[in-house]
Amino acid sequence: MTDPDEAALLAAIIAAPADDTPRLVYADWLQEQAADATCGECDAGRVFGRDVQSLRPAGAWHTCRRCGGSGRLSDGRAGRAEFIRVQCELAALNDRHRRGDATPADAERLEALRRREGQLTMTVYPREIWPTFDWLRGLGINPDACTLDSRGGWIAAVTCDAAVWIAHGDAIRARHPVTAVRLTTAPEVGWVPPAHGRDGYFAFARDPAARRITWAEYRAGCAAHAPPGEPDPSASEYNPDVGVLLACRFGGGVAFEVPPG
Numbered sequence: 001m002t003d004p005d006e007a008a009l010l011a012a013i014i015a016a017p018a019d020d021t022p023r024l025v026y027a028d029w030l031q032e033q034a035a036d037a038t039c040g041e042c043d044a045g046r047v048f049g050r051d052v053q054s055l056r057p058a059g060a061w062h063t064c065r066r067c068g069g070s071g072r073l074s075d076g077r078a079g080r081a082e083f084i085r086v087q088c089e090l091a092a093l094n095d096r097h098r099r100g101d102a103t104p105a106d107a108e109r110l111e112a113l114r115r116r117e118g119q120l121t122m123t124v125y126p127r128e129i130w131p132t133f134d135w136l137r138g139l140g141i142n143p144d145a146c147t148l149d150s151r152g153g154w155i156a157a158v159t160c161d162a163a164v165w166i167a168h169g170d171a172i173r174a175r176h177p178v179t180a181v182r183l184t185t186a187p188e189v190g191w192v193p194p195a196h197g198r199d200g201y202f203a204f205a206r207d208p209a210a211r212r213i214t215w216a217e218y219r220a221g222c223a224a225h226a227p228p229g230e231p232d233p234s235a236s237e238y239n240p241d242v243g244v245l246l247a248c249r250f251g252g253g254v255a256f257e258v259p260p261g
């Protein structure tokens, strides 16, 4: 990403994950940038003998199904803009539905939006509409190793193992307003003892960014997280909560779940 406009718009989205306004501003901007592209499926609008449904003789030229014979296609940006708008409206309607404020007209609209969301992601140009899988592969992440929930056009929640999140969480959060992370494995956490006048600290066993928390921060964090009336969990030398506290170092506003143990 090199476009300064896009960088500023994306920063606004990440700074306010619960606010749809920056997402809709981004969608408007994207729509303004939208252009045509050359059809990659055919040569000047025609396909050689690929239409198996056709009754035309084998080997004949057929009209391209993708571009309808024009040789030109949308570059996908208008579709991505629509996808963002559809998902924002879906999220708002779903919230109303959960609160019990939905009207019969809302239910109809919800159905139509869900259908359109499915069309955009499954049958239009999925790579442009939802460019996430290619992007994850570019980061070196196997998309099959993550479960992603999208809201309002971007990733909202990630389920993956601890190693994937520790290695790539920062990169994901730099481009997506992630608000929830569920780790399927407990992060490996080690205690580094005090040395040379420096406090000891907990750290991920393999943490490229060297995120760490001190014993004092750990105790304070445990006290803040302990349910009222429960014994102070930091009374023991090691507690799996330290993994949660460290994981939370990936940024404010992100709710973490880690498996027990």
Ligand SMILES: [Zn+2]
Pocket (backbone or CB within 6 Å): 039, 040, 041, 042, 043, 045, 046, 064, 065, 066, 067, 068, 069, 070, 071, 072
């Ligand atoms: Zn074509």
